Amino acid sequence: MGKIRGDPIQVALAHETRRGIVETLIGVDEKSTVQIQEAIGVTRYHLYHHLKQLTNSGIIENHRDEGRARWWRLTGPISLDTPSDISQPDLSGLPDEIAALIRRGADVHWVGIDGSARDAIAAKKMLEDAADEWGVSLDLPFTFTPSGILIIGKPRN
Secondary structure (H helix, E strand, O other): OOOOOOOHHHHHHOOHHHHHHHHHHOOOOOEEHHHHHHHHOOOHHHHHHHHHHHHHOOOEEEEEEEOOEEEEEEOOOOOOOOOOOOOOOOOOOOOHHHHHHHHOOOEEEEEEOOOOHHHHHHHHHHHHHHHHHHOOOOOOOOOOOOOEEEEEEOOOO
16 A cells, blocks of 8 residues: 555544534634534534544644633634535545545544654554554565554444
8 A cells, every 4th residue: 555645634624523613613712612512413522532633633722721611712714615625535545445434434543653763663563563463464665664654443323
C-alpha cells in the first residue's frame, strides 16, 4: 500500500458529527458541552469522542471550565464550503475494502510519529511485532520508517 496522506482538518471534518459540531460553533463566541449536545443530538460519550478529535486537529478548543461546565469555541475562522467536497475525501490509492469502510463512516484515527528517527524505527518494530503476533504479512521494505499510523475501526452502524 502506498503512503496515505491527508489534511488533518479535512480528515476531522469528514465525519458528519464533527462537521455538525463545527457548524454549531460558527458565528458564536462559545457554547457549552450541553448546548452542543442538544444541537447535535448524540450521547455525551460520543460527543466527547468527537470533541477530542476536533481539539487534536486544532479546530476547536475547550477554553474555560466553570464548575462542571466546559465551554468550547473555534480556534480561528473556518469555512465548511470548499471547492472539493470534504465529506468525500480522495480515497484513490487505498485498497477497495479500506475505502469502503471509510465511506461507510469508519472511525479513523491518525497517530503521528513526531519524534526522532529512533521513534519511527521503534514504531515500525512495534508494527512488525504486532503483525507477527496476528499472522499478518506487512511486506515493508527495509528502508521504510513510518511518519504515523492510521487506525481504522469498523463503522458503528
